[in-house]
Amino acid sequence: MRSAYKFRIYPTKQQAETLDDTLDFCRQLWNLALADRKTIYELEGKTRSYEDQAALLTQEKTKYPELKQVFSQVLQEVLRRLQTAFDNFFRRVRQHARKKGYPRFKSRYLSFTYPQLGFKLDGSKLILAKIGSIRIFRHRGIEGQIKTCTLKKSSSCKWFALFSVEKEDPHKVEPLKSLGVDLGLTHQVVTSEGQYFKYPNHYIKAQKALRKAQKALSRKAKGSNNRQKAKIKVAKVHERIKNLRDESLHQVSRKLVDQAELIVFENLNINEMVQGNLAKHILDHSWNKLIQFTQSKAERAGKTVVLVDPRNTTKKCSACGKLTPKTLKDRVHSCRCGLTICRDLNAALNILTLGQRGGACGDLTSILNSRSRQVGSMKQEAPIL
Numbered sequence: 001m002r003s004a005y006k007f008r009i010y011p012t013k014q015q016a017e018t019l020d021d022t023l024d025f026c027r028q029l030w031n032l033a034l035a036d037r038k039t040i041y042e043l044e045g046k047t048r049s050y051e052d053q054a055a056l057l058t059q060e061k062t063k064y065p066e067l068k069q070v071f072s073q074v075l076q077e078v079l080r081r082l083q084t085a086f087d088n089f090f091r092r093v094r095q096h097a098r099k100k101g102y103p104r105f106k107s108r109y110l111s112f113t114y115p116q117l118g119f120k121l122d123g124s125k126l127i128l129a130k131i132g133s134i135r136i137f138r139h140r141g142i143e144g145q146i147k148t149c150t151l152k153k154s155s156s157c158k159w160f161a162l163f164s165v166e167k168e169d170p171h172k173v174e175p176l177k178s179l180g181v182d183l184g185l186t187h188q189v190v191t192s193e194g195q196y197f198k199y200p201n202h203y204i205k206a207q208k209a210l211r212k213a214q215k216a217l218s219r220k221a222k223g224s225n226n227r228q229k230a231k232i233k234v235a236k237v238h239e240r241i242k243n244l245r246d247e248s249l250h251q252v253s254r255k256l257v258d259q260a261e262l263i264v265f266e267n268l269n270i271n272e273m274v275q276g277n278l279a280k281h282i283l284d285h286s287w288n289k290l291i292q293f294t295q296s297k298a299e300r301a302g303k304t305v306v307l308v309d310p311r312n313t314t315k316k317c318s319a320c321g322k323l324t325p326k327t328l329k330d331r332v333h334s335c336r337c338g339l340t341i342c343r344d345l346n347a348a349l350n351i352l353t354l355g356q357r358g359g360a361c362g363d364l365t366s367i368l369n370s371r372s373r374q375v376g377s378m379k380q381e382a383p384i385l
């Protein structure tokens, strides 16, 4: 958003003369450049552009050395104004306007502009290249970044400095902070920000306890009291594992939701990764739960979770897009383009990109529901991976 600030400046007598001279040099350049455009059109039928004339300006300076007294960008800006005048003229011609307004020679020039450089505000001084340090009265502060400085003489011979300022639009929406999440076997979660969440230790320990309890159960005679006790033992360990898993999934999903507005997961294709049906179910259950937990936390926080197509997220290079085939053993993504990163991080970055492009696949709730049904059919005694 551009806005303008206007301040009165108080040049000394000598500075006022230099300002007047600058105005007059600009006026002369305008007239020269306009004459050049007319001549070249009448003689050769050609149109001069701003670029042509800016290049010619260097030659003009040897013919008219007084132009060297003016800051070069100020002179270029005169040529740009002439270009705008011609652009407007041609536009009116195209629109068949009644008044075409062909640019005119000027007997008075009212302002000149430093379009980029050559000016500086320093307290109560405005420092102008080739002119000097002029007293300025700043009756209010400037918000934003100053882009141009125009010096203008009023009809009552007062001088003003006009600053064009680029201000950030207060209504501009910050770009959504997004996070790609890769769910894995080695690590539970790897994010596109390079965070690694391990499967918690106590969770792994509990799995060992479960295996032990299951072994014990298998040794007990069918229908015996001991077998009944062993069964209860196994069920208890299962419950503990479930609680530990949920606790850790709640922690991880909380961390994911807290740091992003948009969280992107894969719509998982577990077949590709895990051989063996039961392990697949268990993993699916855990990953599925993580997505569910994240989803419900996101909903409460007004954030979004999407699932994207998992095809090639592991093979694809997150830098150049080339596919590099991998087996489960390949832990590093190494591409000919020079990118060498952890395979899971590469996948998380691909997932993020897909999510940002809006590559969501299907309705989240129905996907989660259908997965829950699959998982619900699995047996209680299934080994935990």
Ligand SMILES: [Zn+2]
Pocket: 317, 318, 319, 320, 321, 322, 335, 336, 337, 338, 339
């Ligand atoms: Zn690459």
